[in-house]
Amino acid sequence: MGYKTLLVHLDDSARREARLALALDLAGRFDAHLIGLYLPMPHPRTPAAGSAPALEQRREQAQAAFLDAGARASCMVEWRAPQPGDTATAVLHARHADLLVLGQRERDDLAIDLSSDFLTDLLMTAARPAIVVPHSGSFPTVAQNILISWDGGREAARAASDALPLLRRANCVSIEVVAARHGTKRMRAEEEAADAAAWLDLHDVSASFHESARDPGVRTGTALLSRASDLHADLIVAGAYAHSRIHERVLGSVTRNLLETMTVPVLMSH
Structure with missing residues (x-):
């Protein structure tokens, strides 16, 4: 493939x-x-x-x-x-x-x-x-160290599937889930991250996974970019637009935040 x-x-x-x-x-x-x-x-x-x-x-x-x-x-x-x-x-x-x-x-x-x-x-x-x-910066390498933004949703699954050819060739693949600090949503996020890693393993992609607690004062997209910087990732894989266009324009979104502030290339699917 x-x-x-x-x-x-x-x-x-x-x-x-x-x-x-x-x-x-x-x-x-x-x-x-x-x-x-x-x-x-x-x-x-x-x-x-x-x-x-x-x-x-x-x-x-x-x-x-x-x-x-x-x-x-x-x-x-x-x-x-x-x-x-x-x-x-x-x-x-x-x-x-x-x-x-x-x-x-x-x-x-x-x-x-x-x-x-x-x-x-x-x-x-x-x-x-x-x-x-991105509109600035140089990217001598891309898709060698990949960070996957995962929320268990349709768009995230689509993006990860579309990125499989790159994921198989990458030196390092990490799955990042930004979830609530406590409660059932946090537990569900941990399970979803583990399930995603298991699915990738069946496709010959060895991936680690990590969960970050959502900070009300920090946009999820910003948190993902920070995590990508910490990992020295050279590509982010993310789903695009989980809600209606009107909803996204009024309330903002992870997608729009990434598109406006990206510091490394981002693979998106819808």
Whole structure:
């Protein structure tokens, strides 16, 4: 079991190279076909930047850089620059890939997203796991030391299952459960963590597990990032959006917290 087709989102942002480097690394590990999906921002900052010659020049530069990087990495690559370049188009292409490589939204860089909800819309509707790359930092290694966020829910189970090819190749896998300090919920969390470790063991993945007490003053996502730092994890595996979109936007969520404050790549599934 592995990933046969990967898709990386390319645009005109400064972080395009970081996403591409990570995608090429994964494609090399799994001998996978890598699709470069070029969808730049639809509304440039200045009219001159949005002229037809300027758009064509940026597209040609992005294509040349992608093909050159693929050749240097000896990877099978395919360039796509579909029209229209919107979220619906991205979803259609994403559904024909096994794993997506996307970028965290950077508020100061308008080129990184097609719309304010491009990343979350793709996570919610593509029905494919995605590795989201932070908008800052370098990641020379990824998926060697993996932390799984586990709450026993549907999304967590889906994410862990989608991450199995990476989990099997990792040097270290840890399961983290953030639960109540006492009572039946804490006991249930401990049982769920042990059950998850046993399930992974049947898939040839040896994983340790740990339970953290929920602190009312600390967001769960923040606690997970802190735990990842303590363990020197280079990838977090987490389910995406356990509740309705409206609920998430009003109350916040582990998913949104991770997407906004991530310090290492995060693999998410919905």
